[in-house]
Amino acid sequence: MLKPLHLLTLKAAVRSGSFAIAARDLGYTASAVSQQISALEKETGLVLFEREAHGIRPTAAAHRLGELGDRVLAALGDLDQHVRELATGVTGRLRLGSFPTAGVRLVPPALSAFAESHPRAQIQLEEGEPEELVAALGDGDLDVALVYEYGLSPRPWPDGLTHHRLLTEDLVLLRARDSGLSAQLPHLSRARWITSREGTDGARSTVRLCAAAGFEAAVAFRSNNYDVVRELVSAGLGVAVVPALGHAPKDSIEATRLTQRSAHRTVLALHRSENSNPLLTPLLASLRRAVPVDEPFLHPHGRD
Amino acid sequence: MLKPLHLLTLKAAVRSGSFAIAARDLGYTASAVSQQISALEKETGLVLFEREAHGIRPTAAAHRLGELGDRVLAALGDLDQHVRELATGVTGRLRLGSFPTAGVRLVPPALSAFAESHPRAQIQLEEGEPEELVAALGDGDLDVALVYEYGLSPRPWPDGLTHHRLLTEDLVLLRARDSGLSAQLPHLSRARWITSREGTDGARSTVRLCAAAGFEAAVAFRSNNYDVVRELVSAGLGVAVVPALGHAPKDSIEATRLTQRSAHRTVLALHRSENSNPLLTPLLASLRRAVPVDEPFLHPHGRD
DNA sequence: GCACCAGGGCAAGAGATACTTACGCTACTG
């Protein structure tokens, strides 16, 4: 394989028409240039220069090889540039997964801030529930995962993952505004309940809160889509406990923070500890800055 | 500057997902691969692999660098291919100069044969008189020069030039068919003469032949274009002595070979002896094959 | 549970590369 350095030397020699001058230009000895050219001639089988007693004469082949070599040298230059950009995080790719609610509430503002500072970076988005995302992290299919953790059912995150707590949401009781229902859990034992789908942490959380209040929740409707849940509540079909991010203020709905211990959900960003993606740190910063402040029921975390 | 070999190794490691396998594929030791990758990481400032106890995990940066490296490797591969073509003479450039008559009579058939065997080679054509062409050869602006040499005025070709005699032309006396003029020089002392322009070997040659025949030629018309000369002869405006290549059989003209010693012109191909253009030899062969055989007044030379 | 093995990192040594120094040769220059 031809060596790029030899091509550079060749070009310098062709340009200057002299090994001695090329050597000076490149910081070599004339002898070094002579040897490099000899090696190049031997390797290519071309005669690149005609030697005369007092100088050299570049062959047509030398000119041609110089031109052809430009392509290689240009590609190498480009590569260097790209590498520099990759290393500094100016460019690059990062795969971000999040659970649906965060995908709507947190990710877009975070990315709009991120895109300001890293206009040429590529972010690939995935949606999924925490278990899937964590599995994807482990497989290396994801760089960062936005997941949640209910106070009542803490997760055993696998080893090797670094977690950054972004915010804590209160769990909020939603009632139709004129339903006449109490805001106190113990008084809602006869109410119809609306929860996330069976087996989810959200549903489990509601059930446990009710159990702690002394009754078994009668779950009538299940949906993982908080927009749907709110509509159901609004229509007077039941009450629900949702995390603050799942709640959007609405005239027809009364929202009340639950005061029970552990009645909260934490949103955190996970990544494999060894992940060295240069975009990782700036993205985490953007996520943190995207957490709304001064919003009811939402409590941002500082850097941890 | 990043080393192409490192890029190859990187790609092998990414492809196989293991330094050990990459090493086997490339004929290295696992340690060599490890060191190459370390060097690459140090040079780029990127983390290319996450090391685990029992294997490695290519980083996004590694994948990206591999893709980017393809450009460089492809350019290098192309270059190798081009070099091989240049070295074998499949491709390449050659500059051929010739005097006008040969440009018309010899070069086209030679090139059509040459193009058969070297379809991708580029031949650049120049026209000029022998002195200019020889100067261009010396300056390296020309690879091959087709020149002529009159028997009566041999040229002192500069040193360092190799000459290949292609053919010898008889000098031919042209008369209008019904002019009633003799074919013997001594009887043409009163005729009007047509020659090439003053100072040319052609004109000098005619003048000397006439002088040897005992008279001074009365030159009435001069043209370097043999087509014009023939028209003038045809119109009965005078007689001319032209080399065989400058003669095309014509009903209205009678052509007679001059029998004097030295009444001939030699056409030869010159090139600098050190010229190593791989196209040189095949082009000379084509030129030699393009010399007409069995044409009156024309005598091809064998290889000399 | 324990020996074994595969994969990778590290250190040291050997071999190859690449550069410098020194010298010889040739042709231009004053």
Next chain:
DNA sequence: CAGTAGCGTAAGTATCTCTTGCCCTGGTGC
């Protein structure tokens, strides 16, 4: 005709790069 500039070659040296040998880790088989 000596001096000099330019290139080539040979020898020495420094640097780079690969191999060898050993350690560490974690998975596997008995």
